[in-house]
Amino acid sequence: xxxxxxxxxxxxxxxxxxxxxxxxxxxxxxxxxxxxxxxxxxxxxxxxxxxxxxxxxxxxxxxxxxxxxxxxxxxxxxxxxxxxxxxxxxxxxxxxxxxxxxxxxxxxxxxxxxxxxxxxxxxxxxxxxxxxxxxxxxxxxxxxxxxxxxxxxxxxxxxxxxxxxxxxxxxxxxxxxxxxxxxxxxxxxxx
Numbered sequence: 510x511x512x513x514x515x516x517x518x519x520x521x522x523x524x525x526x527x528x529x530x531x532x533x534x535x536x537x538x539x540x541x542x543x544x545x546x547x548x549x550x551x552x553x554x555x556x557x558x559x560x561x562x563x564x565x566x567x568x569x570x571x572x573x574x575x576x577x578x579x580x581x582x583x584x585x586x587x588x589x590x591x592x593x594x595x596x597x598x599x600x601x602x603x604x605x606x607x608x609x610x611x612x613x614x615x616x617x618x619x620x621x622x623x624x625x626x627x628x629x630x631x632x633x634x635x636x637x638x639x640x641x642x643x644x645x646x647x648x649x650x651x652x653x654x655x656x657x658x659x660x661x662x663x664x665x666x667x668x669x670x671x672x673x674x675x676x677x678x679x680x681x682x683x684x685x686x687x688x689x690x691x692x693x694x695x696x697x698x699x700x
Contacts, residue, residue: 518576519555522600525581526550530658533593545647549655553662554600556634560626561603568619569608576601602672621681624674628689631663635696660700663693 524547531539531546558574565572580599587597605623638659641652667675667690679686 512573515573515575518601519558519574522574522576522581523547523551523554525584526554526598526600529584529588529593529596529598530654532588541647545651545654548651549658552655553631553634553658556630557627557662557666558601558603560630561623564623564626565603565605565619566608568622569614570619570623571606571608572603574601574603617681620677621685624677624681625685625689628663628666628674628678628693631659631666632689632692632696635659635663639696639700656696656700660693660696663689664697667693 527543527547527550530550531543534542534546562572562574577599580601584596584598584600587595603623635656638652638656642649642656666673667678667686669675669679669686675686675690678689
């Protein structure tokens with residue numbers, strides 16, 4: 510169950526990330542573009558973080574999203590300094606603690622499962638968005654933005670650099686990590 514603090518953290522992170530991704534829009538395109546980016550970022554960001562949360566809870570852990578103010582600040586600074594071309598962000602994370610059923614769990618195996626569902630959600634969304642992005646109407650434009658954001662989030666989060674998801678997956682199962690990394694790299698670099 511979400512509390513008001515978690516909802517506030519999710520909404521603030523979502524809005525900041527939406528503003529970062531839409532930064533390079535000119536004033537004319539901002540009126541139409543900002544809602545498109547907010548929708549696409551919202552679907553991407555919420556899917557990623559809430560999949561971590563739901564997986565952890567399903568495995569018997571207590572999990573909640575907390576924003577990271579410095580990570581959001583980094584996103585804003587990198588966006589402004591790069592003119593919107595490079596967004597380095599760590600808006601927050603799902604923090605996990607032991608629940609009442611954790612004693613029979615394998616925490617290392619669970620960490621891999623919990624870590625992989627976020628990037629996997631982004632890969633699946635990118636695959637869903639791609640065919641929808643091939644037109645020229647508002648839905649196609651939104652789908653294209655959704656594809657671009659999801660493919661970049663999946664690739665970035667799968668880098669095997671702590672504390673990113675990729676480092677935990679790589680440490681726990683290199684074959685699973687390699688499969689996800691190849692899929693995300695293909696979507697990110699070749700589409």
